[in-house]
Amino acid sequence: MTSSFHPPQRTLMGPGPSDVNPRILEAMSRPTIGHLDPLFVQMMDEMKGLLQYAFQTKNELTIPVSAPGSAGMETCFVNLVEAGDTVIVCQNGVFGGRMKENVERCGATAVMVEDEWGQACDPAKLEAALKAHPEATTVAFVHAETSTGATTDVKAMCDLAHAHDCLTIVDAVTSLGGTELRVDDWGIDAIYSGTQKCLSCTPGLSPVSFSQASVERIQNRKTKVQSWFLDLNLVMGYWGKGAKRAYHHTAPINALYALHESLVLLQDEGLENAWARHAKHHNALKAGLEALGLTFVVPEADRLPQLNAVTIPDGVDDAQVRGMLLNDYNLEIGAGLGVMAGKVWRIGLMGYACRKDNVLKCVSALGEVLGRVGANVDAQKAMAATLASYGE
Ligand SMILES: *Cc1c(COP(=O)(O)O)cnc(C)c1O
Numbered sequence: 001m002t003s004s005f006h007p008p009q010r011t012l013m014g015p016g017p018s019d020v021n022p023r024i025l026e027a028m029s030r031p032t033i034g035h036l037d038p039l040f041v042q043m044m045d046e047m048k049g050l051l052q053y054a055f056q057t058k059n060e061l062t063i064p065v066s067a068p069g070s071a072g073m074e075t076c077f078v079n080l081v082e083a084g085d086t087v088i089v090c091q092n093g094v095f096g097g098r099m100k101e102n103v104e105r106c107g108a109t110a111v112m113v114e115d116e117w118g119q120a121c122d123p124a125k126l127e128a129a130l131k132a133h134p135e136a137t138t139v140a141f142v143h144a145e146t147s148t149g150a151t152t153d154v155k156a157m158c159d160l161a162h163a164h165d166c167l168t169i170v171d172a173v174t175s176l177g178g179t180e181l182r183v184d185d186w187g188i189d190a191i192y193s194g195t196q197k198c199l200s201c202t203p204g205l206s207p208v209s210f211s212q213a214s215v216e217r218i219q220n221r222k223t224k225v226q227s228w229f230l231d232l233n234l235v236m237g238y239w240g241k242g243a244k245r246a247y248h249h250t251a252p253i254n255a256l257y258a259l260h261e262s263l264v265l266l267q268d269e270g271l272e273n274a275w276a277r278h279a280k281h282h283n284a285l286k287a288g289l290e291a292l293g294l295t296f297v298v299p300e301a302d303r304l305p306q307l308n309a310v311t312i313p314d315g316v317d318d319a320q321v322r323g324m325l326l327n328d329y330n331l332e333i334g335a336g337l338g339v340m341a342g343k344v345w346r347i348g349l350m351g352y353a354c355r356k357d358n359v360l361k362c363v364s365a366l367g368e369v370l371g372r373v374g375a376n377v378d379a380q381k382a383m384a385a386t387l388a389s390y391g392e
Contacts, residue, residue, distance in 0.1 A: 008330055009330065010326070010330045010331070010332050011329075011330055011331045011332065011353065011358055011361060011362075012332050012348070012353055013331060013332060013333050013347055013348050013349065013353055013358060013362055014332045014333055014334030014346060014347075014348050015146045015147075015174070015197075015307060015334040015337075015346045015348050016146070016173075016174070016194065016196045016197040016203075016348065016350060017196035017197075017202070017203050018196060018197060018198070018200050018348060018350035018351045018352060018353040018354075019200060019351070019352045019353040019358075020200055020201065020202055020258075020352065021200050021261075021262065021265060021351075021352040023261055023265065024200065024201055024202065024258045024261045024262050024265070025202075025258075026261075027257045027258055027260065027261035028202065028254045028255070028257055028258040028261075029254070030254070030257055032253050032254055033253065035250055035251040035253055036245055036247070040251075040253065041245055043256070043257075043260055044239065044251075044256070046260065047064070047256065047259065047260050047263065048062055048063065048239070050260065050263035050264065050266075050267060051063070051064070051207050051209070051263065052209075053263075053266075053267060053271070054176060054177060054199075054207070054263060054266055054271065055172075055176070055181065055183045055191065055193075055207070055209045056181065056182040056183055056184060056185065056271070057183035057184045057209050058184060059183065059184070059209045059210055059211055059212075060212075060215075061208075061209065061210040061214075061215055061232070061236065061239075062207070062208070062209040062210075063207070063208060063209075063235070063239040064195075064205045064206060064207045064208070064256065064259055065192070065205065065206040065207075065208055065230070065235075066205065066249060066251060066252050066255075067204065067205070067206060068194060068196075068203055068204055068205070068206060069173040069192065069193065069194030069196075069206045070098070070206075071206050071230065072173070072192030072193065072194065072206025072207070072208045073095075073098065073099070073102060073171060073173075073192050073206075074102060074227070074230055075192065075206070075208055075230045075232065076140075076169045076190040076191075076192050076208065077099070077102035077103060077105075077106055077140075077169065078102075078106060078225050078226055078227045078230050078231075079190075079210075079214075079218045079221075079225055079230070079231070079232045080138055080167060080169060080189075080190055080214060080217055080218065081102075081103060081106040081108045081137075081138060082106065082107075082108065082221060082222060082223055083106065083107030083108060083223065084107065084108065085106070085108040085109070085137050085138065086108065086109045086111060086133055086135045086136045086137060087103045087108055087109070087110055087111070087136065087137065087138040087139070087140060088110075088111045088113060088126065088129050088130065088133060088136050088138070088139045088140070088161075088166070089103060089110045089111070089112055089113065089139075089140045089141070090113040090115070090121040090122075090125070090126055090139070090140070090141035090152075090157070091112055091113065091114050091115070091121075091141075092114075092115040092116065092117060092118075092119055092120065092121050092142070092145055092148065092150055092152070093117050093118075093142065093145035093146075093147035093148045093150065093337075093338070094145075094146075094147035094337045094338045095142045095145060095146065095147065095171055095173075096140075096141065096142055096145070097338075099140045099141075099142075099169075099171070100112060103140070106226070111129055111132075111133050111136065113125045113126055113129045117147070117148050117297075117338070117339055117340065118148045118149075118150055118297040118298050118299075118309070119150060119298075119299070119302065120150050120151060120152045120153065120302040121141050121142075121152040121153075121157065123153060123156040123157055123160055126139065126141075126157055126160050126161070127160050130160060130161070130163075130164040130166065131164075134164070136164070136166055137165075137166060137167065138161075138166055138167050138168070138169060139157065139158075139160075139161035139166045139167075139168050139169070140168070140169040140170075140171075141157055141168075141169075141170065141171070142170075142171040143170050143171060143172045143174075143175045143181065144171075144172065144173070144174035144175035144178070144179065144304050144306070144307065145174075145304075146173065146174045146197075146307055146337075146346070147336075147337040147338055147340065147346075148297055148298060148307075148309050148340065149296075149297060149298045149303060149304045149307040149308055149309040149346065150298045150302050150303070150304065151175070151179065151302055151303070151304050152302075154170060154181075154186045154188065155185070155186040155187065158170075158186055158187035158188060158189075159187065161187075162187055167189040167190065167211075167213055167214055167217065168187065168188055168189045168190070169189070169190045169191075170188045170190070170191045170192075171191075171192060172191050172192065172193045173192065173193050173194040173197055173206075174194075174197045174198065174304065174306060174307060174350075175193075175198070175304075175306075176193035176194075176197070176198060176199060176207065177197075177198035177199045177200075177266055177271075177274055177351060178197065178198030178274070178275070178278045178304070178305065178306035178350060178351070178354075179198075179275055179278060179279075179304060179305060179306065180275055183209055183211075188209075188211070189210065189211040189213055189214045190208070190209075190210050190211070190214045191208065191209050192206050192207070192208045193206060193207045193208070194206055194207075195207070195258075195259055195262065197306070197348075197350050197351065198274075198278070198306055198350045198351045198354075199259070199262045199263070199266065199351055200262060200265075200350065200351025200352035200353065201258050201259050201261075201262035202255060202258050204252065204255055205252065205255055205256070205259050207259075210232070215232075218232050218233060219233065229249065234248055235248060262351075277354060278305040278306050278349060278350075278354050279305045281305070281349050281354050281355065281356065281358075281359050282303075282305030282306070282308065282349055283305075283389050284356070284359045284386050284389035284390055285308060285347065285349060285359045285362065285363065285386070286308065286389075287385040287386050287388065287389040288359070288362075288363030288367075288382045288383065288385055288386035288389075289308065289310055289347070289363070289366075289382075290385070291378070291381050291382040291384075291385035291386075292363070292366060292367055292370060292377050292378075292379070292382045293313060293375075293376070293377060294310040294311060294313070294345075295310060295311050296308065296309065296310055296311075297309040297310065297311060297340070297344055305349060305354075306348060306349050306350045306354065307346060307347075307348055307349075307350075308346070308347040308348075308349065309336075309340070309344045309345070309346050309347075310344060310345055310347065311343065311344055312336075312342070312343060312344060312345060313370070313375050315374075315375070316370065316373060316375050317373065318335060318336075318342050318345070319335075320373060321345075321366075321369055321370065321373060322335060322345070324369045324372070324373075325365055325366065325369055328365075328369070329361070329365040329369075331361065331362065331365050333345050333346065333347050333348075333362070333366075334346035334347070334348060347362060356390060359386060360383070360386060360387075363382050363383060363386045364379065364382075364383055367379025367380075367382045367383065
């Protein structure tokens with residue numbers, strides 16, 4: 001007989017999922033009610049307000065898509081892009097490549113603007129592409145590239161896109177709740193995120209938000225959105241203002257309790273405080289990792305606090321070290337993705353996982369394990385550097 005599954009208690013310091021706050025897990029176990037129950041509808045309305053706060057937007061169409069971040073990505077592309085369109089995609093890592101896939105699957109042309117992995121997207125290159133492609137309707141890029149830990153200047157990119165009459169699609173899966181993000185001030189037309197990164201919620205939902213200009217484009221499409229499930233014209237009837245709340249799909253009720261709780265936690269902490277907390281613990285982790293002799297992939301000015309990509313020392317076996325951290329310390333850190341596979345570790349400091357005890361645990365565990373596999377490290381010096389960053 002198969003018995004119940006009891007996972008161990010890990011410390012999740014990879015690229016997501018991150019540690020889930022116990023308050024969120026508790027919220028998830030509350031009684032399931034009907035998704036058209038007036039009390040559930042009331043909770044959804046509150047959630048919209050909480051999401052608007054998290055995104056710093058007044059956009060009416062601000063909702064969680066009932067599927068993971070990748071579905072939020074797809075929601076943006078299938079609704080805003082039609083066959084024959086031209087979309088400029090700025091790529092500096094794995095997720096920009098997925099945007100290209102999305103554009104092409106919409107029957108549109110993706111004009112790729114490439115930057116080195118580990119660098120921010122370069123607004124000057126975007127400007128050149130906009131000039132070369134006056135037919136472009138949309139610009140898409142990733143705010144926080146989780147494959148490398150690089151951030152991009154969203155406002156500069158959006159200003160250029162708008163100067164050339166393009167709408168903007170921005171991936172904020174890893175940035176929401178972790179680093180400064182201002183949807184309205186920065187001029188983002190369509191944005192998607194995820195629950196399992198800096199919101200520290202369970203995976204499986206994708207908060208999205210659409211500007212008025214986006215909504216108008218969606219309402220004036222020449223063709224139907226090819227995805228029935230992700231067609232916002234239909235979803236708006238379920239989530240929209242004054243919507244009939246007609247049945248579209250069964251909302252993932254308990255998962256939405258979890259997201260609601262995580263957004264209440266964010267509201268209680270305060271967005272700016274959450275951003276400052278990520279920066280503070282990143283600085284301490286950085287001090288420790290650098291004292292271990294590890295070097296960051298991304299130049300300091302463009303580094304994300306919540307995703308620390310560092311180069312694996314020569315002669316050290318990537319999988320062996322990650323295995324020892326997992327088995328001996330219950331600590332998960334991330335492997336490299338794409339061209340960085342085997343070359344870097346990605347150490348996440350996301351949401352609830354972004355805490356002093358985790359930073360200390362990570363630096364001490366990594367120091368011990370690196371010493372055990374024969375790397376030339378001074379684990380004590382690394383701990384001292386980490387503590388010094390905290391003023392101790
Ligand atoms: C994690 C991530 C995604 C995909 O989210 P899923 O929830 O795994 O589908 C998309 N973009 C970026 C930048 C991410 O970090």
